[in-house]
Amino acid sequence: MDKKAKVLDAALKLFVEFGFHNTPTSKIAKEAGISSGTLFYFFPTKDELVVALYLDIKGKLGCEITESISQETSFKDILKKYYTTTLDWAKEHIAEFKFMEQFNSSPYLKKIAEDEIQKYVKPLKELLQNAIDEGVLKNMDLEILFTLISGHTFSINQYLIISEPKESKRGHIISETFDLLWQMIST
Amino acid sequence: MDKKAKVLDAALKLFVEFGFHNTPTSKIAKEAGISSGTLFYFFPTKDELVVALYLDIKGKLGCEITESISQETSFKDILKKYYTTTLDWAKEHIAEFKFMEQFNSSPYLKKIAEDEIQKYVKPLKELLQNAIDEGVLKNMDLEILFTLISGHTFSINQYLIISEPKESKRGHIISETFDLLWQMIST
DNA sequence: CATATAACTGACTAATCAGTCAGTAAAAGT
DNA sequence: ACTTTTACTGACTGATTAGTCAGTTATATG
Numbered sequence A, B: 001m002d003k004k005a006k007v008l009d010a011a012l013k014l015f016v017e018f019g020f021h022n023t024p025t026s027k028i029a030k031e032a033g034i035s036s037g038t039l040f041y042f043f044p045t046k047d048e049l050v051v052a053l054y055l056d057i058k059g060k061l062g063c064e065i066t067e068s069i070s071q072e073t074s075f076k077d078i079l080k081k082y083y084t085t086t087l088d089w090a091k092e093h094i095a096e097f098k099f100m101e102q103f104n105s106s107p108y109l110k111k112i113a114e115d116e117i118q119k120y121v122k123p124l125k126e127l128l129q130n131a132i133d134e135g136v137l138k139n140m141d142l143e144i145l146f147t148l149i150s151g152h153t154f155s156i157n158q159y160l161i162i163s164e165p166k167e168s169k170r171g172h173i174i175s176e177t178f179d180l181l182w183q184m185i186s187t
Numbered sequence C: 001c002a003t004a005t006a007a008c009t010g011a012c013t014a015a016t017c018a019g020t021c022a023g024t025a026a027a028a029g030t
Numbered sequence D: 001a002c003t004t005t006t007a008c009t010g011a012c013t014g015a016t017t018a019g020t021c022a023g024t025t026a027t028a029t030g
Helices: A003-018 A025-032 A036-042 A046-069 A075-092 A094-104 A107-111 A114-133 A142-163 A167-185 B003-018 B025-032 B036-042 B046-069 B075-092 B094-104 B107-111 B114-133 B142-163 B167-185
Strands: none
Touching (some): A003 A036, A003 A046, A003 A094, A003 B107, A025 A036, A025 A046, A046 A075, A046 A094, A046 A107, A046 A114, A075 A167, A094 A107, A094 A142, A107 B003, A114 A142, A142 A167, A142 B142, A167 B142, A167 B167, B003 B025, B003 B036, B003 B046, B003 B094, B025 B036, B025 B046, B046 B075, B046 B094, B046 B114, B075 B094, B075 B114, B075 B167, B094 B107, B094 B142, B114 B142, B142 B167
């Protein structure tokens, strides 16, 4: 019933399949089973819909990660949970992941305030800084460390989505690539 | 004078600034200083223009890399040259890099034949397979190895473009992050 | 129940879009 | 010199687009 959510669902599906271009608001409304007017009632412009969808997804992934790492105590366990939760979430939310990818590398990204992005990035950066201070991680530039970890996670994610390994093999890949990452950044 | 090249130049600039959507062919023609008809004389559809631009850029980067690694002999030197050449090229061709990124994570990618992509990927994969066989690199799945290397390169590239370090610092970052990569994948 | 507010509709519009076409200019071939 | 091919033009068009608006229905509130 929640028509606002239906618009976001429909937009996600169509954006991933056809891109931002080639996805008119009229098709989104049709796919969502609502009228064009209702779409613009909830989202005054198409751009605002795109940005709202992005923030919605970012928020959901953020919650998932925050919750999952809350049970861990050691830094290595926290980072591993970060890693596995991200990969598992992406597997169950492939469209969301593809959309975020598309959004991140488009000029739309500029429409989001810097602190909106930092909101999701800051907690991890603080964890990393602590780990550096405690001598658990190599003493390198925080930004570079962050880049290496996100880049590694992102690329393995891509690989897992494309190659669709069986669950057992998938587990191996995740744990082995995490070990490689850990070997690279830890003291 | 070469108006076809001017179209590609103009398209690159506008796509990077405004995205594929929000970049009408009329604006591209205007920016290129030609008529709308000429644009469609060279590129029958907008999609074909986008794809042609992508292949043009891919080709140029490919040539650059092929040429630069031809002087090296040891595998480690070749890989390092691969790494540095890619990063240096991206620094001098930021728009090209951003466009490729946007293209790679858009549905446009599907419009390119698989073997067209493999053309650029195959040479590196063969080098990697040899290095595995010779025991220089860890014996891991070739695809994963390739993913790790590209992901690492890509993310450091992103970092360098955003943070714009001074030339001296830049050199340090490149050489240190290569060492980290090498440490991760070599035996 | 009455009234106000929020959710929703779909026909409509002004603007914009990708692509066409009839025709011109320049270059290449014979 | 003549003919053919290639490069190029820009006004035009039919389709599509984001967004509007006057009005309807549902929901909440007093």
